[in-house]
Amino acid sequence: MPGVLVITESKDGKLKKVSREALTIGNQLAASAVSDMGGLVSSEAAAGEAGRYGAKKVYVADLGPYDTETYTAAVVKVIREMQPAVVLFTGTSNGRDLAPRVAARLGVGVASDVDRLEWVDGKLRARRPVYAGRAFATVEVTGMPAIATTRPNAFPLEDVGGGAPEVVNVVADAADRRVKLVETKVPEAGELTIAEADIIVSGGRGLKEAANFSYIRDLAHAIGGAVGASRATVDAGWIDHHHQVGQTGRVVSPNLYIAAGVSGAIQHLAGMSSSKHIVAINKDPEAPIFRVADLGIVGDLFQILPALTEEVKKAKAH
Amino acid sequence: MNSVVCISHVPDTESRIKIAGTKIDEAGLKFIVSPYDEFALEEAIRLKEKSGGDVTVVTFGPERAQQGLREALARGATKALHVKGESSDADSLGIAKVLAAAIRSVPHEVVFLGKQGVGTDNGLVGPMLAELLGYPQVNVVTHLEIADGKLTAHREIEGAEEVLETTTPAVVTAQKGLNEPRYSSLKGIMAAKKIAIDVKTVADLGLDEQDIYQQRVVVVTLELPPEKTGGRKIDGADAGAAAREILKYIKDEVKAL
Numbered sequence: 241m242p243g244v245l246v247i248t249e250s251k252d253g254k255l256k257k258v259s260r261e262a263l264t265i266g267n268q269l270a271a272s273a274v275s276d277m278g279g280l281v282s283s284e285a286a287a288g289e290a291g292r293y294g295a296k297k298v299y300v301a302d303l304g305p306y307d308t309e310t311y312t313a314a315v316v317k318v319i320r321e322m323q324p325a326v327v328l329f330t331g332t333s334n335g336r337d338l339a340p341r342v343a344a345r346l347g348v349g350v351a352s353d354v355d356r357l358e359w360v361d362g363k364l365r366a367r368r369p370v371y372a373g374r375a376f377a378t379v380e381v382t383g384m385p386a387i388a389t390t391r392p393n394a395f396p397l398e399d400v401g402g403g404a405p406e407v408v409n410v411v412a413d414a415a416d417r418r419v420k421l422v423e424t425k426v427p428e429a430g431e432l433t434i435a436e437a438d439i440i441v442s443g444g445r446g447l448k449e450a451a452n453f454s455y456i457r458d459l460a461h462a463i464g465g466a467v468g469a470s471r472a473t474v475d476a477g478w479i480d481h482h483h484q485v486g487q488t489g490r491v492v493s494p495n496l497y498i499a500a501g502v503s504g505a506i507q508h509l510a511g512m513s514s515s516k517h518i519v520a521i522n523k524d525p526e527a528p529i530f531r532v533a534d535l536g537i538v539g540d541l542f543q544i545l546p547a548l549t550e551e552v553k554k555a556k557a558h
Numbered sequence: 559m560n561s562v563v564c565i566s567h568v569p570d571t572e573s574r575i576k577i578a579g580t581k582i583d584e585a586g587l588k589f590i591v592s593p594y595d596e597f598a599l600e601e602a603i604r605l606k607e608k609s610g611g612d613v614t615v616v617t618f619g620p621e622r623a624q625q626g627l628r629e630a631l632a633r634g635a636t637k638a639l640h641v642k643g644e645s646s647d648a649d650s651l652g653i654a655k656v657l658a659a660a661i662r663s664v665p666h667e668v669v670f671l672g673k674q675g676v677g678t679d680n681g682l683v684g685p686m687l688a689e690l691l692g693y694p695q696v697n698v699v700t701h702l703e704i705a706d707g708k709l710t711a712h713r714e715i716e717g718a719e720e721v722l723e724t725t726t727p728a729v730v731t732a733q734k735g736l737n738e739p740r741y742s743s744l745k746g747i748m749a750a751k752k753i754a755i756d757v758k759t760v761a762d763l764g765l766d767e768q769d770i771y772q773q774r775v776v777v778v779t780l781e782l783p784p785e786k787t788g789g790r791k792i793d794g795a796d797a798g799a800a801a802r803e804i805l806k807y808i809k810d811e812v813k814a815l
Contacts, residue, residue, distance in 0.1 A: 308685075309694070333715035333716055334715070337697050340650070341685045341688065341689045344685070344689035345689055348651070348774055349649045349774030350650065352679075352681055353681075368679075369679060371569060371677060372571050372679065373783070374574070374782070375780055375783070377777050378778045378781075379776060379777050379778060380778050381774070382773070382775075382776065418725070420724070421721075421722055422721040422722065424718055424720050425712075425718060425719045432717075438814075439814065463808075481734055488571055488593045488594070488734075495812060496808065496812045506572060507571060513783055517807075517811060518786075519804055519807065519808075531786065533786075534788070537794035537800050537803070537804065538792070539795060539800055540794070543797035544804075548804050551801045551802060552805065552808075
């Protein structure tokens with residue numbers, strides 16, 4: 241029976257937030273298609289969690305650390321078993337590495353980095369950014385299955401309190417791994433990345449010098465957000481490119497985006513304008529960033545940011 | 559060590575986009591080699607400079623795509639192959655099939671691409687190509703070493719970096735930070751003019767046009783981002799008051815804190 245299969249990712253035995261978002265939209269799609277949702281997880285514990293998010297049948301495959309071809313083989317095996325109409329992967333590094341390999345093996349297409357998904361007239365419809373976020377395309381994914389990768393933070397979470405699902409254990413092929421993982425380096429241990437953060441605080445040239453990113457970091461730490469940066473500051477060597485928002489083609493969709501000293505070049509706006517709430521602080525009232533801000537403050541970030549950081553700390557203390 | 563670099567020709571990332579139906583209006587638009595492909599090309603050229611061999615740059619696209627190939631040759635690619643066709647009418651799998659067919663006859667140990675083409679921004683062609691060629695893939699690479707058939711790459715993932723090893727032939731997709739792409743020199747541009755671009759059609763590669771242009775992902779609408787309305791601007795001269803206003807917004811509207 242055609243259904244929706246969600247390929248999940250876990251961390252420490254629990255489903256990652258992005259996977260719970262994918263299960264939520266997957267469940268809604270399955271309901272519109274009058275079918276069921278299945279999941280692929282890496283442990284029995286995660287299977288129960290997937291069930292709470294609506295999965296009726298969960299395939300458990302403990303495949304070890306991520307490896308493209310090992311995971312591709314397992315996912316294809318499950319797809320051939322379940323024959324879903326739709327397969328959702330999360331738009332994470334691993335999801336975006338895996339989905340196209342699976343699609344090419346099956347001879348189908350993929351809608352990547354989608355922020356809207358609907359089941360319309362028996363087809364999967366998705367919305368995704370194109371031309372470095374300067375436009376949005378609504379696409380129909382034909383073929384069986386229709387595959388999409390979901391953008392982190394773009395879909396809300398809903399624990400629907402589903403019951404325990406049927407669990408099927410999948411045995412992975414023991415093929416040799418052609419790509420060996422030698423080491424995982426964590427450069428800034430504990431820092432939130434802009435790709436998955438709910439809140440991003442970004443700094444631009446208005447900070448005047450590299451050391452002033454401390455104003456951004458202080459607020460980001462107080463509010464529990466990630467540190468973002470404009471391309472100008474990255475090019476100037478003030479901060480690592482991992483923080484760059486408006487990195488060509490990378491679109492972020494946090495719940496809250498606070499931009500300080502960012503003028504709002506086309507590339508930056510394209511990268512963050514789909515944030516749900518945007519606050520901009522800039523001393524130039526004509527700065528383009530104000531065109532997309534929900535709340536714009538014309539003022540001195542060196543005064544306002546510390547004041548805001550204090551307010552946030554006070555609010556959190558209660 | 560021979561390599562292939564697959565490039566795409568895309569609108570300049572700083573320019574405004576205009577829409578014409580379900581495609582962009584190309585009139586007056588400047589096209590460039592897709593930014594991530596530049597890192598891929600630079601890496602291939604550096605490997606050639608270190609270990610010799612050919613760097614063959616390949617593209618599937620309309621007539622204007624040859625400008626991208628010329629730029630690549632001017633920077634140091636040694637051969638160029640243009641598969642002529644309306645690549646924008648094909649989806650990523652169609653494009654990957656064309657590239658796979660084109661590459662099979664070119665001697666290579668590594669196939670380089672940018673991690674995504676800044677047109678459709680799908681990020682699919684690299685991995686799909688790897689699957690079609692039956693090669694291992696390493697994506698979003700920020701550091702690469704190749705010697706004697708062994709490839710060591712740093713792959714960027716969320717908040718971390720993986721150090722991976724594999725053997726050639728392999729597909730590598732480039733991320734910003736892999737290297738600093740060079741500019742083409744006048745000398746390079748002049749030398750590039752002497753290199754003939756090999757032009758083929760989809761049919762020349764023995765492919766079924768219907769299959770290549772079969773749109774597995776169909777664009778139904780193409781729109782500019784919605785104009786933001788309802789935004790308000792306030793005077794932040796009183797920093798304390800401004801901070802309280804922002805906090806109120808975060809509590810009431812954003813419902814965070």
